[in-house]
Amino acid sequence: METPAPARRRRVVLLVAALLLSSVLMTGGVLHVRGLLPASVPSAETPFSYSGYGQVLRHVRRDGNVDFASVGRERARLDAFVRSLATFSPHSRPDLFPRSEDALAYWLNAYNALVLQAVVDEYPSLRSVEDPWLGSFFWGRSWPVGGQHLTLWALEHRILPREFADPRIHFALFQGRRGGPLLDGAPFAPEFLDSQLNDAVRRFVEDRRHVRLEGNTVYLARVFDTWREDLLAALPEGRGGNVLQFVWAFLPDTCTERPGCDTRGELDRVCGPRLDRCKLVYEPEDGALPDTAAREVRGGP
Template identity: 25%
Template sequence: MKFTYFFCQSVLFGALAGLSAQPVLATPPLTYLMAPVATNVDHSSFDRLLKKHVNEKGLVNYKGFKADQKEFSQYLELLSKNPPAASWSKQEQMAYWINAYNAYTIQLILNHYPVQSIKDIGSKIKIPFVTTPWAAEFFSIGGKKMSLDAIEHGTLRKKFNDPRIHFALVCASISCPRLRNEAYIAARLDRQLDEQGQDFLNNPVKNKVSKSNPQLSRYFDWYKGDWNENGQSVVKWVNRYSKTKLDTNANIGFLEYNWNLNEQ
């Protein structure tokens, strides 16, 4: 019995020793097991062009953009082929669409340059039911024909419900908000939008703010539904950014809109 016990014990130890001598296969890194994740669009080329061709007042050197059309077209192609994915954050998607709106607006002007106003383009469009340049489907994103209206009203206003986009979208006109000479990016988007609000409300060319009888941009009339959502109001939004605060019962009027081209 003792012999049998010691024999079995030695066989067991030998087997275990043999197992321990076998090479241990390394577990594959987690990165090899994960599906590829969609990456955000790099807006750095647009950022360079804005820094080069837009001054501190937001006025645009359209001739400069035309001279750099090759680089600009490459950025537009990047936008066209890489629509936002569901995996992108809200900030990444908003930054993409704001940059797309502003970039394609610049391209629309270049397509018809020289013009005195973006509104002059409308009469040249010979497409049934298209009466404004904002309704023209002159570019594609993700294989789908798109218009500026589709970006602003069908995507940004509809999906994200953030009235600050009105401080960022630029319609190539003097009364529009200032075109930033940098691209919007997700990491700084909230700060960029707030800075746009401050710049827009405190610019006497675009808003004449006084306590009781302010003359505001038409934006606060055209999009009053946006400003009044979620318990907000035009007065609250103005007071959020303006150095001069409105009275709650201020008699608000609106300035005439200057559609002249925002050109240097």
């Protein structure tokens, strides 16, 4: 029996409405992830400062592990700094961040503070930032920052690469992973930013979990592959270069501070003067939290 015309029209209307709703939700989701939704800019509670956030970072150990339990017990300073991001940013108050160093230090500190807050919010049940569904730790939540609702994904993939052509950024962003870039015990400061960024890359490449030479194979952390184009663009040879040239620039000449690390001389000897004789293998990072507390203390395996 043929369906009556009014019923057919209702079905068509419902189908069109469902498609429109799906499109709106999908568009809203994309805008959310990319940090393109507007946010209000509240009045300032206090002048902008990194001092409170610097106090939070005293819970970062010399090896980069974090005493998340202590941060949680004293989280008022961390929360106050995160709240201040809603008011102050290079976008909403460019007068406070006139130089590129001022702006970059802000975004690096903002990203790292947001990761730290997101971890503490879920601690101690969160064991890894990879636990939430489909990596949603980095895109599922947004914060008001200088007039925009920004996700961690938006900061790392849209704002920082678009506004700063400096590949060292990728080794300064705290990912909440033991195998990724780790926090330092002090905020990034505009006046020391260049040396701090160099130190961040050196700490990373001198760690054998991230750069390891075995025979004629160099095992590299996956960050070198993920951001390969950015690293190559910074080389004198440009994109025709070799990612090992970037690694070589930050390896030490000797391993007095980190016994067992690989050196520039060893890379030259094995991989040749053009660093093109070695096989590259990119390894996954350790996704566990860089937590000072032992797992058994936190309540089981």
